[in-house]
Amino acid sequence: MTQKPHICATWGDTGHVQVWDLSSFLNSLAESGASAPKEDDIIHKHLPMKVFSGHKDEGYAIDWSPLVTGRLVSGDCNKCIHLWEPTSNNWNVDANPFVGHTASVEDLQWSPTEADIFASCSVDGTISIWDVRTGKKPSISVKAHKADVNVISWNRLASCMIASGCDDGSFSVHDLRSIQPGLVGSTF
Numbered sequence: 098m099t100q101k102p103h104i105c106a107t108w109g110d111t112g113h114v115q116v117w118d119l120s121s122f123l124n125s126l127a128e129s130g131a132s133a134p135k136e137d138d139i140i141h142k143h144l145p146m147k148v149f150s151g152h153k154d155e156g157y158a159i160d161w162s163p164l165v166t167g168r169l170v171s172g173d174c175n176k177c178i179h180l181w182e183p184t185s186n187n188w189n190v191d192a193n194p195f196v197g198h199t200a201s202v203e204d205l206q207w208s209p210t211e212a213d214i215f216a217s218c219s220v221d222g223t224i225s226i227w228d229v230r231t232g233k234k235p236s237i238s239v240k241a242h243k244a245d246v247n248v249i250s251w252n253r254l255a256s257c258m259i260a261s262g263c264d265d266g267s268f269s270v271h272d273l274r275s276i277q278p279g280l281v282g283s284t285f
Contacts, residue, residue, distance in 0.1 A: 100166040104146075106159055112152045114159065114171045114179075115145035116188065149190045151179060158205040164212040170195075172202030172217055180229055197225050197235040204248045210256040218246035224261055224271065239276055241269055 098104040103120040121143075149171070156173030167183025177194035200220035208214040213229045222242045225235035245264040252258040262268045 098161040098167065098169075099163050104167075106161065106169055106171070108156050108159060108171070110155045112150070112155050112173065114149045114152065114156075116147040116169075117143070117145050147188050149179065149181070149188075151190060151192055151194075152177065156202065158202045158217065160205040160207055160215070162207045162212065162215075163209055164207070168207075168212075170205045170207070170215055172205050174201040176200065176202060176219075178202055178205065178217060178227070193233060195227055195233045195235075197227075197233075197238055198223060200245075203246060206249050206251045206259070208256065209251055209253040216249055216251060216259055218249045218261055220245040222246055222263075224249060224259065226273070237273075237276060239271075241271065242267065 103118060103123055105117045105119055107115050107117065109115065152171065152173040152175070154173045154175035156171060158172030158178070160170055162168035167188065169181035169188070170178055171181065172178040176198045177196060179194050180191045181188045182191070198217065198219035198221050202217050202219050204218050206216045208216070215227050217225045217227065218241070222240050222244060223238050224241045224246060226237040228236050241261050242263040246261050247264060248262040250260045252260070257273045258270060259273060260268055260270050
């Protein structure tokens, strides 16, 4: 998490998403003369802060919001995206997922300037833009590549630009101000 770098979220092939507090491990690394952890040390006994078991399949997509501390989205191979909202000491994970892709969700990225907007990409070749305030369907969905879209990156300096990478090795840059169905951005 950008605002709290000692907090980490992980996916497992079991379909569980876990949130961890790594501060004790980071502190031990910072201490000079600290010995290497043994197999029976705390590192193997450490429990996650939160486990979400609502995904029906494994996944790869996960992203912390750069604007709302603790806000997270996680997307799975079953086309579902779940929103995690922070509480005072935990997270509420919406059991009703965002659904709009026709294949596995491969990557997620929060807008660098809009707290309620995130993007997703999928094996179905699309990029979708979502607004958490307006429901569980994408606000915009565009076919960006002819093959699987594996990765997206929202430009932090020019927030109207988003890049996407594809299975065929190509990547595209899209201007969200003029994005529309059938119009692919500059492809390289």
